[in-house]
Amino acid sequence: MRISVIGAGNMGGALAKGWVKAMRDGADLDITVTARTQQSLDRIKADFPELHCTLDNKTAVAEAEIVVLAVKPWMAKTVIDEIASEGRLDGKIFISVAANILPEDLKAMLPGSTAQILYVMPNIAAEYCQSMTFISPADDVPAETVKTVERLLSLLGKTQVCDLKTLAAGNMLAGCGIAYVMRFIHAMMQGGVELGLYPANAQQIAQQTMTGAVAVLQESGLHPEAAIDKVTTPGGLTIRGLNELEHSGMTSAVIRCLKAGMK
Incomplete structure (x- = not known):
């Protein structure tokens, strides 16, 4: 071809x-x-x-x-x-x-x-x-x-x-969204450095964590929230972090971010 x-x-x-x-x-x-x-x-x-x-x-x-x-x-x-x-x-x-x-x-x-x-x-x-x-x-x-x-x-x-409507929405999730995912990885790196990791090590850990999360969802077919439940112990560290993300408006911020490109 x-x-x-x-x-x-x-x-x-x-x-x-x-x-x-x-x-x-x-x-x-x-x-x-x-x-x-x-x-x-x-x-x-x-x-x-x-x-x-x-x-x-x-x-x-x-x-x-x-x-x-x-x-x-x-x-x-x-x-x-x-x-x-x-x-x-x-x-x-x-x-x-x-x-x-x-x-x-x-x-x-x-x-x-x-x-x-x-x-x-x-x-x-x-x-x-x-x-x-x-x-x-x-x-x-x-x-x-x-x-x-x-x-x-x-x-x-x-x-x-x-169709074009689906393409426009999909492009926000994939074409633009790839940058948003990279920004999240960078934020994890910054947090890792504040916790005492060197930047290169923090980047490697964040990237592998992202790869692992995707693999879990793809291989298991689980809904993200069902997969989250598997690592969220009552009163544990994970739920504290998740609640901080929601207190800061993470879900709303992501939705607004995606919708902004459709205006």
């Missing part, structure tokens, strides 16, 4: 790197990535020599079966005008990860094109094949194309095909 990623920034780079790792595990992919500067391409090529790198967006698109638009939203129209000229996108699967550039916007930028358009929201964990990715196809995209894209993105973690 020949894929061209237009843009080697944080998101485009994460997708390209994740797919290379999938290739190293046996996935049959051929990945081209583009950037505005040779320096950007040299940086990504140094650690991922399997990538084809070019400054020429038009050539990259012409040779691809799947085109991934991974540029800043304000650059989308200019880049689409460039890569869609002379019908280069016709018949191809066109995936956009440009935030808030929805399928209807993409169609308006591609009048008369036969490209199969999908709006996709992964997160930066795609680089490590642990993304939570949401897929929202345009109404006229065939089911087989959606399955193809789902299989491709499943190489980078978990996927969910959904």
Whole structure:
């Protein structure tokens, strides 16, 4: 499968790197990535020599079966005008990860094109094949194309095909939420340092604790509160800490944090 990623920034780079790792595990992919500067391409090529790198967006698109638009939203129209000229996108699967550039916007930028358009929201964990990715196809995209894209993105973690409303909510939990989880880990680190741990040790402990909590929920299928009950002894240390979090409004703060991005 020949894929061209237009843009080697944080998101485009994460997708390209994740797919290379999938290739190293046996996935049959051929990945081209583009950037505005040779320096950007040299940086990504140094650690991922399997990538084809070019400054020429038009050539990259012409040779691809799947085109991934991974540029800043304000650059989308200019880049689409460039890569869609002379019908280069016709018949191809066109995936956009440009935030808030929805399928209807993409169609308006591609009048008369036969490209199969999908709006996709992964997160930066795609680089490590642990993304939570949401897929929202345009109404006229065939089911087989959606399955193809789902299989491709499943190489980078978990996927969910959904409508735009669900995608927007899911993106707050996953795309933005990955930063909120990192902020919680950082808060645990700060607390650990105050308790006498060195920062690097506190980070290692906090990260493994987060990994362990996720593993418990995934492997057991327990609701979080049921799992919490397993480590909450009456009158013990855990319940004291949990109550302090609630006295400080943790649950309300998290809900408000997620809703803030939907306004």
